[in-house]
Amino acid sequence: MKFFTVRSLCPILLFTLVVGQPEVSDDQQSNESNQQIVESLDSFSWKLYSQLAKAHMSENLFYSPMSISMAFSMVSLGATSETRQQIFKGLELNTTVIKEEAIYSGFKHLLQTPNQLNSDLELNIANALFVEEKLNLLQKFKDEIKAFYKSELISVNFQQLEEAKNLINSYVEEKTNGLIEKLLSELSVDTVMVLINTLYFKGSWTNAFNVNQTRKEDFHVDENTIEKVPMMKREGVYPVAFFDDLECTVVKVPYKGNASAIFIIPNKGKLQDVEKAFQEGSLSERMKQLKPKKINLWIPKLSLSKKLNLKTELTPIGFGHLFSKSADLSKISNDVKLEVSQANHQAVIIMNEEGTVAAAATSIGVVVTSIEIVPEVKANKPFILIIQLDFQAIPLFIGRINNPNN
Structure with missing residues (x-):
């Protein structure tokens, strides 16, 4: 879940650099352009992971790079050329390789992703702009944000802060099926716009875990800390690889409907x-080395929520200009000068025997038993979790689980 609040400053006369309005065309939604968007999203995902891993070394992490990217790209529609290029x-997003028009068409195509999934997988993406009723948005900005992002435009009286906050929180709660109830705890009296992106995912394991086999096991948080956590167990065939050079194991656990959870399990201390x-x-490249193999898989049940202040987290990785007073968002409105006053993100995950809800249905797999020695893959120490759509390897969520009990 991602939101921006934009605060008005003292009204001044502004010079607006007018650039051509991106046009929506089928040609610009080519496979090549879409692949470039996905590759950029993957690159951004790990750049952000690197920053978060350093800033929160002993904490759980969980976030949606797709939600964050989409929200910032929406903001870029209202930015003039320099600020827009800084966001890209x-x-x-390398505009020497992919044109601006293709960037926006690519995000429009990502919004259509849920239509490509079958009924076994639920993915809902929604965008909304809550706008102060007295703020005059430029027509071009309104047209583009509707055309490319299917964003709702909702008029709000931000002078009634409590009512405005409750309206926005209710919208978020509805779009996330109740997973996120109170995203906004406060709003500034100067708020004139809140941009919301929500992403809701619900997937059922292709082969469910037997709840009767779940039991408390040791989870080695660090050298000095062991927690008892509920571990799910299943013997089955999964794509897996044991990387001696990296000292880790990678296993891919599929959901019904062309999505997977990828568990990267380092050796202790690695x-x-x-x-x-x-x-x-x-x-x-490493994912290409995964091969189907029968294993005894142990993964912890999860239920966690993570909030991030993105002004703090993203400033070191190239977003400082957007969060400064020199940022130019005059393509949103030329009534007042605007600045981004908040940028927050919240992601929630519930993972159990049936599947995963992030913001389950049950199948039972029957396999032939044998007396062969089956390798054990056990996520009983800090690990990395990726939830992705398989057909384009689109990362929906990325996390690092240091302690399933926190």
């Missing part, structure tokens, strides 16, 4: 080394 750079290796871009 922060999002790892989390930071593994994080560095995957931040340097080796994940996609």
